[in-house]
Amino acid sequence: MRPLVLTDLDDTLFQTMPKCPPGKEGLRQMSSLLDGSPSGFATPMQQHFLGWLRDGTVVPVTARGRDVLARVAIEQAPAICSNGGCIVGDDGEIDRVWHDRLAEEARRVDPVADVYRAIADPLCTVRFRHWMVEENGLDLYVVIKSNDHDDQALAVLEQELAPRVPKDWRCHRNGNNLAYLPPWLSKRVAVRYLIDRARAEAPDRPVIGIGDSVSDVGFMDLCDFAVVPTRSQLWAAVVDGNGWVD
Known part of the structure; x- marks a missing residue:
């Protein structure tokens, strides 16, 4: 039986040129920007x-929105996009049951747009760029990046913004990416939804989870096997203080 492979994309299956090994030949372009x-x-x-x-x-499991995933040379359906905010079915269509479920949960807590304004309005646009991710008319989460690719600046900013963020929201920082997610949004809950459906059809089908970030643990934990790039944020956390690694 073919395994179900749930995989993160960026910094797992590919990365930007500066993160590629110096002088490496045979690189294959996997994604493009909006301008091509x-x-x-x-x-x-x-x-x-x-x-x-x-x-x-x-099955891609990515923070990329559906439109951004479309610029990646990888399978597009099924897929989990926008940190679990959108599920694309085998037929390439949006899973409306999942969308409606999230929309109902979103109505019970602080609107994402309100939190976005509280976080972003005071930011210096020279130093940082930011936006709110949405899918199918549903506001999902907030992203902030340093215009200078200054990871440390984002670390400091995370501390400064903490008082403006609702306590039940999650913050994720990895490299030049700072994201704020409402409590009803995560890769984990979206992956559980897909795995439950897969198990109903084939209880013994192996499920493999792959990711590079500590935030990916949420969905990898639901899988039968977990795969981690050894040059990643997640693996660094695994080996930190481990006496078997010298």
Whole structure:
């Protein structure tokens, strides 16, 4: 039985050019910006890895919105987009049951747009850019990036913004990315929804979760097997203080 492979994308299956090994040849463009310029590249090893994964059913589980996922050279359906804010079915159509469920939960807490204004209005636009991610008319989460790619500046900003963020919201920072998610949104709950449906059809089908970030643990924990790039935020957390790694 072909495994179900639930995988993060950026910094897992490909990365930006500066993150690629110096002088590496055989890179394959995997993603592009809105203007068509290249943005993400897979090393030969990552290309072989993805080829192996395709012996199963590959399902992207990504913070990328559906429109941004469309600019990635990978399977588009099924897929989990926008940190779980949108599920695309096998037929390529949006899962309306999932969308309606999130919309109902969103009505019970602070509107994302209100939190976005509280966070973003005071920010210096010279130093930071920011936006609110939405899918199908539903506001989902907030993203902030440093215009200078200054990871430390985002670390300081995270501390400064903490009093403006509702206590039940989650904050995730990894590299030049600072994201704020409402309590009803996560990759974990979206993956559980897909796994439950897969288990109903085939209880013994192996499910593999792949990710590079500590936030990916939420969905990888639901899978039968977990795969982590060894040059990643998540693996660094795993080996930190581990006496078996010298």
